[in-house]
Amino acid sequence: MKNWLLAVKQQLSQQIINNKLPHAMLFSGVQGAGHEEIAQWLIKVLLCQQPIHENSNEALLSLQPCTDCKTCKLFASNSYPDHLTIVNEKNTIGVDLIRHLSQFFQRTAHIGHAKTALVNNADTMTVSAANALLKTLEEPTTDSFIILTTDRSDMLLPTIISRCQKIEIRPPVGDKLLAEFNHQGDDAFINLSHLNELTDSAAEIAFAEFRDMVQYYLCENRHRNEVLATLVNNDDGFRWLEKILVDLMRDHWGWQISKNRNQYNISINRQQIWQVYNLVQATNIKLKTLVQVNRQFITEKLLAEISLVVQKTTKK
Ligand SMILES: [Zn+2]
Incomplete structure (x- = not known):
C-alpha cells in the first residue's frame, strides 16, 4: 500500500464510523497517486458486513474489508449485485451509462445495506452524461454512495465537484517518493511508470x-x-x-x-x-x-x- 494513503483511509474510516460519510465522493490526483485505489478500498469497506478495525488507537483507526463475509466474497468475484462500476467505452462516458446508474440506485438493495457505484475517469463524461449525473447527485437514495475518480478534476463541471466531498490525493515528490516506492518491492515498478517524470x-x-x-x-x-x-x-x-x-x-x-x-x-x-x-x-x-x-x-x-x-x- 502507498503509505500516503493511510491518512486518507483513517479520515474516511472515522467518517464511516461516525455516520458522516457523504453520499458522493470525488477522489482526484495525478496518475498513479492512488485515488483509484482509495475508491476501491472505500467501496469494499462500505459493502463489507463486518469490516475489521485496524490499529488499536481510536483516532488513527482505519477500517479494512474482512474479505471473508458473503458480500466481500461476491464482490471479489465480481458478482455482487448492489455495486455498479461504470466503465468508459471509447474513451468517454456517455449519457446512457449514467442513466443506467440512476436506475441502479432506484432499485432496492438485493443483499446488503448499502449500494455503491464507481465512476472512474469521471472527467471523460460527456456534457449530457454529467448533467444526468447531477440529477442523481441531487436526489440521493438512502444508503447509496457514488464514488468518482479522476486524474483531471479541472475538466469536471464545477456543479459536480460542489456536490461531492472532494479529496485530492497528493503523493510525496522527489526523493521522498522514491523512498516510498523502495519500501514496496516489486510493485514499485508498476507505479513508477505512472508518476513518470517525478521518479x-x-x-x-x-x-x-x-x-x-x-x-x-x-x-x-x-x-x-x-x-x-x-x-x-x-x-x-x-x-x-x-x-x-x-x-x-x-x-x-x-x-x-x-x-x-x-x-x-x-x-x-x-x-x-x-x-x-x-x-x-x-x-x-x-x-x-x-x-x-x-x-x-x-x-x-x-x-x-x-x-x-x-x-x-x-x-x-
Ligand atoms: Zn467482509
Whole structure:
C-alpha cells in the first residue's frame, strides 16, 4: 500500500464510523497517486458486513474489508449485485451509462445495506452524461454512495465537484517518493511508470527535452515535428505541454530561451502564452470527449493554431 494513503483511509474510516460519510465522493490526483485505489478500498469497506478495525488507537483507526463475509466474497468475484462500476467505452462516458446508474440506485438493495457505484475517469463524461449525473447527485437514495475518480478534476463541471466531498490525493515528490516506492518491492515498478517524470530519470530527461522543443517552437517556430511527435505518441505529451505553459505563465518575468539571443528570436508575451494555453485546453477537451478522434489530425490543427497566435502578435 502507498503509505500516503493511510491518512486518507483513517479520515474516511472515522467518517464511516461516525455516520458522516457523504453520499458522493470525488477522489482526484495525478496518475498513479492512488485515488483509484482509495475508491476501491472505500467501496469494499462500505459493502463489507463486518469490516475489521485496524490499529488499536481510536483516532488513527482505519477500517479494512474482512474479505471473508458473503458480500466481500461476491464482490471479489465480481458478482455482487448492489455495486455498479461504470466503465468508459471509447474513451468517454456517455449519457446512457449514467442513466443506467440512476436506475441502479432506484432499485432496492438485493443483499446488503448499502449500494455503491464507481465512476472512474469521471472527467471523460460527456456534457449530457454529467448533467444526468447531477440529477442523481441531487436526489440521493438512502444508503447509496457514488464514488468518482479522476486524474483531471479541472475538466469536471464545477456543479459536480460542489456536490461531492472532494479529496485530492497528493503523493510525496522527489526523493521522498522514491523512498516510498523502495519500501514496496516489486510493485514499485508498476507505479513508477505512472508518476513518470517525478521518479524516472529517463522520463525526466524526455520531459526536459520536450520543454526545450516547445520553447523553441513557440519562439522560433523550430522543431515543430518533434513537438508533434511527442504530443501524438507520448501519453504524457499533452499533460507535459500544459505543465510547460503553466510554468511559463508563472515565471514569465525571467524567462528567456537562450542567453545569446539572435535576431531570429521572438519573444512571446503573457497574452500569447495565455491564448496558447487555452488552445491546448480546448484540444484536450476534444481529445477526451469526442468519440472518434484522430489524434494526429487534431494535434496538427492545434500546432497550426498556435503558430497563428505566436506569429500574429509578434508582428506588431
Ligand atoms: Zn467482509
